[in-house]
Amino acid sequence: MFNSSYDAKLDPKGRLVLPAKIKSAIPEANGTTLMLRMAEDYCLALYPMVEYRKLENKVKALNIHNLEQRTFQRSFFSTVVEVELDSAGRLLIPKTYQTYAKLEKDVVVVGNGIRIEFWNPEQYQKFVIPDPAEVSGQMEKFLS
Numbered sequence: 001m002f003n004s005s006y007d008a009k010l011d012p013k014g015r016l017v018l019p020a021k022i023k024s025a026i027p028e029a030n031g032t033t034l035m036l037r038m039a040e041d042y043c044l045a046l047y048p049m050v051e052y053r054k055l056e057n058k059v060k061a062l063n064i065h066n067l068e069q070r071t072f073q074r075s076f077f078s079t080v081v082e083v084e085l086d087s088a089g090r091l092l093i094p095k096t097y098q099t100y101a102k103l104e105k106d107v108v109v110v111g112n113g114i115r116i117e118f119w120n121p122e123q124y125q126k127f128v129i130p131d132p133a134e135v136s137g138q139m140e141k142f143l144s
Contacts, residue, residue, distance in 0.1 A: 001025065002111030007121075010107050014098055015090040019109055022116055023089050032086075036097060038079035041127050043110075044093070044101045044118040046083075051114040093118070 006019040026034070026048050035052040039045035047055065059076050062069035083091045093103065102120040110117040110124070119127075129135050 001113060002116050003113075004111050006109045008107045008109045010093065010098070010103055010105055011090075014093050014095060015086075016093055016107060016109075016118070017088065017090050018085070018116075020089075022109060022111060023085075025111070032084050034083050034085065034091065036081050036083045036091075036093070037076075038097060038100045039115075039117065042101055042120075042123055043127075044097055044103075045112075046091075046116040046118065047114070052080075 002022060002025050004021065006022065008016055008019060010016050027050060030048045030050065033049060035047045035049065037045045037047070059073055062073055064070050064073065081094060081097070083093070085091050097103075101118060102123060103118060104120070106121050108119040108121050108124045110119060129138065
């Protein structure tokens with residue numbers, strides 16, 4: 001499980017070093033291959049293979065003969081790319097993915113349960129709740 005948020009830097013070649021706590025939470029059985037997706041709210045989502053396969057199986061199970069489901073499948077699979085962690089714990093974020101998420105030098109790395117998200121710092125602030133009292137109210141609403 002991934003949690004917390006970290007400040008990171010994208011190097012000039014488009015590589016990002018995963019924070020040590022995030023990297024250590026990736027299951028060892030995963031190896032060095034991860035799946036990167038252009039995700040909701042203009043962030044990038046990074047999945048360990050075991051979690052990606054669960055999601056992939058759900059998408060593949062949709063009816064290809066149904067226009068809406070087929071269009072969704074096409075849209076989903078066209079926004080996913082395999083990435084590799086190198087020996088230094090870095091992964092290369094393709095340029096089109098950097099552009100989609102508006103990633104420049106500074107990146108917020110967020111553990112979000114089964115996936116890791118990469119955010120432009122300004123964009124990230126638009127999609128989190130800054131007030132602890134409001135978070136408490138949401139917890140009561142959604143978790144009670």
